[in-house]
Amino acid sequence: MKVEYLFSVDAGGSKTLALLTTFDLELISVSKAGPMNVLENGEKVVRKNLKRLTKMFERVPKGSVVRSCFGMPALGEFQDSESYLKKIIVEEIGLEPELVVNDVVMGWAAGTVGKDGVHVVAGTGTMAYGRRGSQECRSGGWGSLIGDEGSAYDIGRETLRRVCRQIDGREPETLLKDFVMGKLRFQNWWELSNWVYSKPFSKRRPIIAAVARLTNEAAQLGDEVALEILSNAGREIALCVLAVARRLNLEAPLVSYSGGVLLENRFVRNEFERFIVETVPNAQIQQAVFHPVVGGLVLLLKRLKVDIDEFVMKKLKSISDHCQKVEKGAVLSGEA
Numbered sequence: 001m002k003v004e005y006l007f008s009v010d011a012g013g014s015k016t017l018a019l020l021t022t023f024d025l026e027l028i029s030v031s032k033a034g035p036m037n038v039l040e041n042g043e044k045v046v047r048k049n050l051k052r053l054t055k056m057f058e059r060v061p062k063g064s065v066v067r068s069c070f071g072m073p074a075l076g077e078f079q080d081s082e083s084y085l086k087k088i089i090v091e092e093i094g095l096e097p098e099l100v101v102n103d104v105v106m107g108w109a110a111g112t113v114g115k116d117g118v119h120v121v122a123g124t125g126t127m128a129y130g131r132r133g134s135q136e137c138r139s140g141g142w143g144s145l146i147g148d149e150g151s152a153y154d155i156g157r158e159t160l161r162r163v164c165r166q167i168d169g170r171e172p173e174t175l176l177k178d179f180v181m182g183k184l185r186f187q188n189w190w191e192l193s194n195w196v197y198s199k200p201f202s203k204r205r206p207i208i209a210a211v212a213r214l215t216n217e218a219a220q221l222g223d224e225v226a227l228e229i230l231s232n233a234g235r236e237i238a239l240c241v242l243a244v245a246r247r248l249n250l251e252a253p254l255v256s257y258s259g260g261v262l263l264e265n266r267f268v269r270n271e272f273e274r275f276i277v278e279t280v281p282n283a284q285i286q287q288a289v290f291h292p293v294v295g296g297l298v299l300l301l302k303r304l305k306v307d308i309d310e311f312v313m314k315k316l317k318s319i320s321d322h323c324q325k326v327e328k329g330a331v332l333s334g335e336a
Contacts, residue, residue, distance in 0.1 A: 007068040008296025011036035013124035025315040037073040050092040069099040069296035071106030104129040110295030111256025111288035123259035126151040128240035139243040150236035156211030234271025252282035290320040
């Protein structure tokens with residue numbers, strides 16, 4: 001009798017987390033890798049980071065069945081994206097995936113445990129996705145050049161833009177200018193410009209997204225421009241959610257969220273929640289039930305018609321807690 005395993009990959013614009021379990025949800029390993037957005041990072045980077053995940057199968061006996069779910073950014077955002085990404089996965093990992101979905105779908109499964117509702121991912125990029133029965137739709141996710149409003153990248157870009165305006169004298173100086181310049185150790189404007197434009201496009205997005213942490217720190221110190229930027233971000237993310245809820249006719253939507261912007265930034269989160277409740281008072285807003293990578297397990301279990309009862313929920317919660325620790329560096333990635 002062949003042994004079955006479940007493999008889930010939550011790929012993103014800045015980082016990737018993958019987990020491997022037995023069919024009975026005994027955790028075998030969790031591993032981290034780099035970004036896998038083929039439109040933003042390029043195919044070469046995606047292939048390199050997929051290849052790194054093959055080490056996770058060293059303890060899997062030959063001939064075993066591995067059922068897998070890959071949450072990939074950019075899926076559905078260009079022609080034949082699913083077949084294109086499947087081909088890369090097969091070539092680099094040697095595994096025919098059971099499911100390949102956009103990473104926001106994996107987030108929805110982790111956020112609502114597969115219930116009707118809307119999930120929004122607000123990390124390096126931003127996208128909302130919802131389901132009501134067999135209906136589904138999404139909003140946002142247009143990428144760093146023409147979209148991703150409310151994302152870490154968008155916050156970082158807007159922060160740098162406002163710092164440049166203050167340097168030029170196009171708007172009054174606030175704490176933000178000296179704070180950001182000091183934290184990034186820039187002596188003058190051309191060092192800032194060189195830092196942004198000397199990087200290749202594939203690396204520019206994550207470094208600008210990282211500036212969002214400085215915006216949050218400046219807001220905590222009371223900087224009015226930083227507070228304005230973060231409030232705007234919260235409203236933009238809420239607009240994505242409300243658009244999906246409206247199109248699905250969800251009158252009292254279950255709204256879940258994940259991603260560093262909403263999880264770690266109270267200014268963005270408070271405005272996000274306030275704006276939604278002001279518009280749809282019956283909305284139920286919650287942090288995602290599980291880490292996004294566990295959403296892949298939820299999708300696989302539902303596909304295999306496994307009942308997600310209280311016992312399974314406890315196992316998924318334990319796996320999710322371990323993944324959170326790995327992501328935060330509290331425990332090393334590798335064997336569980």
